[in-house]
Amino acid sequence: MSREFDPVQLSSIELFCKAAELGSFTRAAEALGLTPASVSRSIGRLETRLGVRLFNRTTRSVRLTTEGALYRAHCQQALEQIAEAERALTGQQAEPRGLVRVSVGTVYGHHRVVPMLPGFMAAHPGVEVELDVSNRNVDFVEDGHDLAIRLGEPPDSRLVSRLLEDASVGIFGSPGYLHRRGRPRTVDDLRHHDLIQFVMPSTGRPMSWILRTPEGQDIDFAFRSRQRVHGDVLAGVGWAAAGGGLFQTYHFVAHEAVKSGRLVEVMPDHAGRSRPFHVLYPQNRHLSARVRAFVQYLVAAVAPAARPR
Numbered sequence: 001m002s003r004e005f006d007p008v009q010l011s012s013i014e015l016f017c018k019a020a021e022l023g024s025f026t027r028a029a030e031a032l033g034l035t036p037a038s039v040s041r042s043i044g045r046l047e048t049r050l051g052v053r054l055f056n057r058t059t060r061s062v063r064l065t066t067e068g069a070l071y072r073a074h075c076q077q078a079l080e081q082i083a084e085a086e087r088a089l090t091g092q093q094a095e096p097r098g099l100v101r102v103s104v105g106t107v108y109g110h111h112r113v114v115p116m117l118p119g120f121m122a123a124h125p126g127v128e129v130e131l132d133v134s135n136r137n138v139d140f141v142e143d144g145h146d147l148a149i150r151l152g153e154p155p156d157s158r159l160v161s162r163l164l165e166d167a168s169v170g171i172f173g174s175p176g177y178l179h180r181r182g183r184p185r186t187v188d189d190l191r192h193h194d195l196i197q198f199v200m201p202s203t204g205r206p207m208s209w210i211l212r213t214p215e216g217q218d219i220d221f222a223f224r225s226r227q228r229v230h231g232d233v234l235a236g237v238g239w240a241a242a243g244g245g246l247f248q249t250y251h252f253v254a255h256e257a258v259k260s261g262r263l264v265e266v267m268p269d270h271a272g273r274s275r276p277f278h279v280l281y282p283q284n285r286h287l288s289a290r291v292r293a294f295v296q297y298l299v300a301a302v303a304p305a306a307r308p309r
Helices: 010-022 025-032 036-050 066-090 106-123 175-181 233-241 251-259 289-305
Strands: 055-057 062-064 098-104 127-133 147-151 159-173 195-199 209-212 218-221 227-230 246-250 264-266 274-282
Touching: 010 025, 010 036, 010 066, 025 036, 062 066, 098 106, 098 289, 106 127, 106 147, 106 233, 106 251, 106 289, 127 289, 147 289, 159 209, 159 233, 159 251, 159 289, 175 264, 195 233, 227 233, 233 246, 233 251, 246 251, 251 264, 274 289
Parallel strands: 098 127, 098 147, 195 227, 195 246
Antiparallel strands: 055 062, 147 274, 159 246, 159 264, 159 274, 209 218
């Protein structure tokens, strides 16, 4: 049997979100010009209507329960959509405002997203950006992110993806290492070199190197090495630049080290393959003006940088 709810009281939801944000009924009351008792009663009625406890209360503070955290995430999204609708009707949507929460992996964050942020912030003075730079997978509801930027195709069909770029890869080593060990010319030559493996944090398994022969044949080169980097591509680049061996990475990551002479690309005739980076967001989430502005600016900023070498 389905449960019937009383009409939703937006004022109670706004009070709930403010109390969750500030961690205090008293501070929420002060911020909204109300009494602490009225805030407490309103949230109590909301809990009664929902049939769940939203806060764990102590004499000093209030903390969201698991149910409260989930409810807050959905309520904030709903309130933002209402505000966006009102701005659209009044013509205020032309100037994006508010907070954009972005999750991005370390490599793409450092080399693609961070460099474009000053330009974006200057172009949109009403927008705040909160950047979560890590290689962990995110839960959009639990973590409160508006969008994520990730390598590969999204495994979750509930996510909308937009391709940012197909990033080409190459194999790199330091001049000192290549002087000692010589330059590999073929795939078989690689087996006689010190190779630095990258271990994917999401799977715990080493990534195969992807190559394309001069004849156009695609090869997934799987190997096992005693030199492995878990989760941090930049550490692999540094290891190779220090003379530790050969490392496959994206051309945009190795660019500065190649330009400065710390790294040299080998087997360029076996390059040509790439891996895709996507921007992801939940398919049932209305994109606010500020999120749309961020995505559009990012796509425009990445496009010239992602052109073939």
